[in-house]
Amino acid sequence: MENRNNGKNNYELLCYTRQPGEDSIYSEKLAYSMHLALRREGEGFVPLNHNAGILYAKATQREDGTLHAKSLKNPWLFQMADGAFGILAVRMEADGSEDEESRGKLLLFTSKDLVRYHEEELLDLNTGVYVEDAVCRYDADKGCYCLRWKDAQGGCFAYNLPELSGEAVKAAQPERLEAGAVLAEMAVLPDCEEAPEGARLRNIISIGEETAERLRCKFLVPVNVANEVPERICAASPEDVKKVRANAKYSDGTCVEKRVDWYTGEVDFAHPGTYRVTGRVHQNHYEFPVAWHRADPCIGKWKGKYYFIATNDYDNNHSLYIREADTIPELVTAQEICILNTSMYPHLGNLLWAPEFHIIRDKLYIFHAGTPQEFEKEQCHVMALKENGNPMKASDWEMPVRVVKKDGSYLYGEQGITLDMTEFEISGRVYAAWSQRQFHPVDQGAWLYIAELDPEEPWKLISDPVLLSMPEYGWANNHTFVDEGPFALITDKKIFLTFSSAAVDSTYVVGLLSADPDADLLNPESWVKENYPLMSSRSKEGEYGTGHNSYVTDEDGLVWNAYHGKPGVDGPRSSGLRRVHFGADGYPILEMTEEKDLAPELTEVSMEVVVK
Structure with a gap:
């Protein structure tokens, strides 16, 4: 198939899914997604994105607000009439069983660049029978899309459509075909002797050098x-x-x-x-981990000093310790001082989580979550450093205050929890983003919200909360439905908001939202979410469940990513540091290891x- 926009097609792109592996490493929710591998003519295939999924199906939402996870099988990649790309796939339940909502339907995605994808619609093929497999190509001579499919009863059908849309399918009648011709087309796959590990092969298309280079830059870690x-x-x-x-x-x-x-x-x-x-x-050399039993790490800079703070897993999250040093490397061995524990205030008698340093109007604050009761009562709090206070002295911090909405009521009442609040400022306006989880009347999972803050009293919202993200993709609802731990990374061209998803185990990952600096940040349409995670257990061998990260800029102007991971599938959550590299498209790369960052x-x- 020719790629009409990229000149000579001297590259091939393999589309495939994967055989699920061990649940703690590569579960069904990860394997049942579209993977891509790239090769130049005469060479072997190179898996993109660490041989992990690039395109996932979105979950659907039930009437009670809970999410219903979905997955993909048999994705078919093809080029469209305008030079963009299309993907047709059978949508199924997350465990691989048939999806009743998708009976007799195919899920259509489009992509302009094979990096970002748009889930268009379910195409109803007008048969009412589950689809087993499908292929599609655009016939330039006839000016139509040739769609062929096989259903679960063995029937084979075809459409020749002027465009791929629900309306076009509705206006046409399916043509029944002899099974042999359709099955042969589905079975034909060009030579692929060196298939990626665990690959369930689908099809190969030809692409040009420009597209291939874009994919290499985006899905292979630079060296x-x-x-x-x-x-x-x-x-x-x-x-x-x-x-x-x-x-x-x-x-x-x-x-x-x-x-x-x-x-x-x-x-x-x-x-x-x-x-x-x-x-x-x-x-700088940072051997993982830089801090054992420390999760959700954050490094801040205040009056020429660097400070490190994190959730303390060593004492089951009942205290917050900070470190002070002149440089980031010196934080690794700096002395720890306790500045808050669960015996200091009655309203914070249990579970101190996810502390972050933030400077607002030249004042230093720690945003964190706390509760006097069980996990289901955790709520966002803000603690201010007293004027001329020393961050290393517990008595120089004011009592933490619970975050309230613009009407003065608590951010979330008795229905659920709030946690992982972060803060950033754009064009003089201060914003907060946080994770919120409804437990009553049903558990909806953790979702991300955003609102504007009062910069003089940053525990007060001055706008209504707006939903930013739900854990709709398989990597975000793996083992549990969670989006949490947002943190902003701002450049002159983009606002990036990374967040963490899935269970806090070996499947924990980091996703990405982005927006333009001049956009209305309280409008969810201003934000774009990537379909795949930026950091996962596949980013670096031996580090599992990497996530809940934050950013700090050192004295050389380099940006560092502080995160937690596990040294082993069942290891303790511990903190790590990696340099943030900005790719050719200006987007952050969180997978830069020391060896790739600087060749020895x-x-x-x-x-x-x-x-x-």
């Missing part, structure tokens, strides 16, 4: 390919040399400026001459220093 410094500089002191940084280049075409640890001991700055100096591109064989650099 360091060069580190460049000037050939020669003029310098009058060691400080002049230290200012020279390396331009670290990556396989996706991006660049990052990095500090260099230069050795200038052999340069005599008192005598003119030309000297060759060597250096090593600087990289490329760390040494040199240049000539001219002393005049």
Whole structure:
């Protein structure tokens, strides 16, 4: 099949699902999704996105508000008349059984770039019989889509449609076909000897270099390919040399400026001459974990110092400790001081969760969740540092205040819980995002909300809460229906809001919402959610259930991702640190390991220093 927008089609893209694995590693909810693998002509297939799903079906919503998880089987990838891409799939229940709502129907997705997808509609094929399999292609000569399918009773049918839509299908009559021709088309798959692990193969399409490069940049973690410094500089002191940084280049075409640890001991700055100096591109080393039994970590910067705080799993979430240091690396070994525990205030007698540092109008706050009772009563609180207070002194923090709505009532009453509140400011307006879970009359799972805050009293909302996200995809409702732990990462072009989903076990992952800085952030339509997670147990071998992350910028201008994960499927939740890399499209990459960030064989650099 030709790709009409990309010139020569010298790449092939494999569409497939996967055989489910061990439930704690790769369950049905992950395997029953569309996966992609890419190869150049004459080469083997390279699985994209760590051989994990890229396209998932959305859950449906019942009358009581609860979500009904759905999955995909037999996705078929094809190119559409306008050069975009279509995917037809059979929607099924999350466990692989037949979906009554999808009886006699096919689920249609479209994508302009194979990175982001839109779930269009269920196409009713007018037979009332479960669909088993389907194929589709666009016939440019006839100007129509050739849709073929087989139903669960063995019947085979066809449509030739001017467009793929429910209206077009409704206006046509299905043509019954001989089973042999349709089954043969479904069974034909071009040569794929080196299929990805566990792959259930579907079909292969040809794509051009532009599309292939976009997929590589988006779904393969970039690696360091060069580190460049000037050939020669003029310098009058060691400080002049230290200012020279390396331009670290990556396989996706991006660049990052990095500090260099230069050795200038052999340069005599008192005598003119030309000297060759060597250096090593600087990289902080953070061996996972950097803090054992510490979950939901957050690093803040206040008056020239860095501070670390996290949920304390070591004492079952009954205290909050912070660390102080001059640099982020020094936080790893810094002393911990308790600044809040469950014996200090009657209204916080049990379960202190997910603390975060936030600076609002030059005042330091800690947003956290707490309750005097069981988990089902957890609620968002805000604790302010007293004027001229020392963050390392418990007595310098004011009593935590429970968050209230604009009418003065508590953010959530007796129906459920609120937790994981975060804060960010755009164009002078301060926003809060948090996770909220209704338990009564039914458990709806945890959903994300947003509202505007009063910057002078940031425990008060000044707008009504707006729903941002529900755990509608299989990776977000794996083992339980949860969206939580939002945290903002803001660039000059986008507002990114990462969040964590699924059960807090080895299946925990990080998803992404994004919006334009000038958009109406209280309008859910302003936000775009990615169909797949950005960080998971497949991001780095040996780290499971990575999630509930936050961001901090160091003195070199590099952004760091603080997160928790498990050193082993059943290991304790513990904190880790990775550098955030911004990809070719400007979106954050949370899977950059030290080896990919800075290739060991490329760390040494040199240049000539001219002393005049």
